[in-house]
Amino acid sequence: xxxxxxxxxxxxxxxxxxxxxxxxxxxxxxxxxxxxxxxxxxxxxxxxxxxxxxxxxxxxxxxxxxxxxxxxxxxxxxxxxxxxxxxxxxxxxxxxxxxxxxxxxxxxxxxxxxxxxxxxxxxxxxxxxxxxxxxxxxxxxxxxxxxxxxxxxxxxxxxxxxxxxxxxxxxxxxxxxxxxxxxxxxxxxxxxxxxxxxxxxxxxxxxxxxxxxxxxxxxxxxxxxxxxxxxxxxxxxxxxxxxxxxxxxxxxxxxxxxxxxxxxxxxxxxxxxxxxxxxxxxxxxxxxxxxxxxxxxxxxxxxxxxxxxxxxxxxxxxxxxxxxxxxxxxxxxxxxxxxxxxxxxx
Amino acid sequence: xxxxxxxxxxxxxxxxxxxxxxxxxxxxxxxxxxxxxxxxxxxxxxxxx
Numbered sequence: 001x002x003x004x005x006x007x008x009x010x011x012x013x014x015x016x017x018x019x020x021x022x023x024x025x026x027x028x029x030x031x032x033x034x035x036x037x038x039x040x041x042x043x044x045x046x047x048x049x050x051x052x053x054x055x056x057x058x059x060x061x062x063x064x065x066x067x068x069x070x071x072x073x074x075x076x077x078x079x080x081x082x083x084x085x086x087x088x089x090x091x092x093x094x095x096x097x098x099x100x101x102x103x104x105x106x107x108x109x110x111x112x113x114x115x116x117x118x119x120x121x122x123x124x125x126x127x128x129x130x131x132x133x134x135x136x137x138x139x140x141x142x143x144x145x146x147x148x149x150x151x152x153x154x155x156x157x158x159x160x161x162x163x164x165x166x167x168x169x170x171x172x173x174x175x176x177x178x179x180x181x182x183x184x185x186x187x188x189x190x191x192x193x194x195x196x197x198x199x200x201x202x203x204x205x206x207x208x209x210x211x212x213x214x215x216x217x218x219x220x221x222x223x224x225x226x227x228x229x230x231x232x233x234x235x236x237x238x239x240x241x242x243x244x245x246x247x248x249x250x251x252x253x254x255x256x257x258x259x260x261x262x263x264x265x266x267x268x269x270x271x272x273x274x275x276x277x278x279x280x281x282x283x284x285x286x287x288x289x290x291x292x293x294x295x296x297x298x299x300x301x302x303x304x305x306x307x308x309x310x311x312x313x314x315x316x317x318x319x320x321x322x323x324x325x326x327x328x329x330x331x332x333x334x335x336x337x338x339x340x341x342x343x344x345x346x
Numbered sequence: 347x348x349x350x351x352x353x354x355x356x357x358x359x360x361x362x363x364x365x366x367x368x369x370x371x372x373x374x375x376x377x378x379x380x381x382x383x384x385x386x387x388x389x390x391x392x393x394x395x
Binding site: 056057059060061063064067235238239240241242243244245247249252253256257260261264331334335338 | 355356358359360362363365366367369370371373374376377378380381389392393395
């Protein structure tokens with residue numbers, strides 16, 4: 001049975017996959033097309049359609065998740081507005097790179113290898129840092145209060161402190177009362193925009209940790225501001241790819257129907273789940289994604305279809321497992337909070 | 347498949363982005379209503395089990 005020229009089973013697959021991606025997207029401010037684009041590539045869609053449709057999907061999901069984070073007071077609009085400037089330039093440079101590589105017939109391979117290296121290295125870095133901090137932090141419950149107050153100096157990573165110590169004027173004040181160089185903000189925005197245009201991703205998987213580690217933005221605000229910024233970068237990217245015939249609505253619409261619900265749940269979960277848990281899940285998801293794409297690259301290189309299938313299964317598994325862990329952790333925290341507040345209530 | 351090939355590339359792209367934006371806003375509103383109705387009993391059930 002077909003609906004809008006696409007099989008019903010595919011629609012169900014897209015909606016359920018979109019739901020889990022939406023949970024991750026609302027929770028981490030990333031994870032949309034980093035999961036969707038490789039999945040579409042494995043399913044046989046051309047690189048241009050996989051990248052363009054992934055970007056359009058990210059755009060739609062970011063609109064929904066940003067609205068939710070806005071309600072929670074987790075969006076720094078000044079920082080987000082400045083990052084849009086640098087990201088826009090970066091996306092255009094990255095997009096030109098994709099079309100150039102596509103003409104050379106190298107786009108799929110280069111995009112895949114870049115994915116593996118980036119996801120793997122950031123995944124290792126974030127997981128290692130989160131595990132290191134896990135024992136030293138107070139390990140409190142939800143973390144949304146950090147969005148409004150002064151940031152705890154101990155919560156700023158050493159690398160961020162060192163980078164922030166280079167005070168190249170003009171300086172600006174961001175969430176948590178932190179002073180940061182405008183050039184650092186624009187530089188991070190350009191670099192992530194470049195990756196966004198090149199890989200067809202929202203850029204959140206590098207921008208969220210970059211905002212936290214390089215600029216020192218509190219995690220919940222980094223997620224909310226990142227999503228706000230993705231609305232613009234995703235919209236611009238979708239428009240540019242749309243002009244080249246790279247956006248397929250029959251893929252985007254069912255994915256978005258699932259992710260819209262998931263993003264609501266994921267966004268709400270950020271105000272409940274412990275911050276270190278967020279970082280560990282984030283790192284594990286990136287590692288899972290990098291292993292999956294590595295399998296696909298090996299499958300292409302050695303022309304073994306089985307490796308491609310394993311890679312695709314790993315992408316689905318990593319989305320469903322981490323998404324499931326987020327939901328489980330949220331429910332467990334809610335129950336624990338209920339138990340701890342119940343005796344004090346009277 | 348939705349055919350937009352009769353339009354210029356810029357208009358096609360704008361229609362596509364607009365369609366995604368409209369779908370996102372409609373879904374946000376629709377699921378918002380669902381959340382308002384379904385969330386309280388679901389949260390209560392989670393906390394009580």
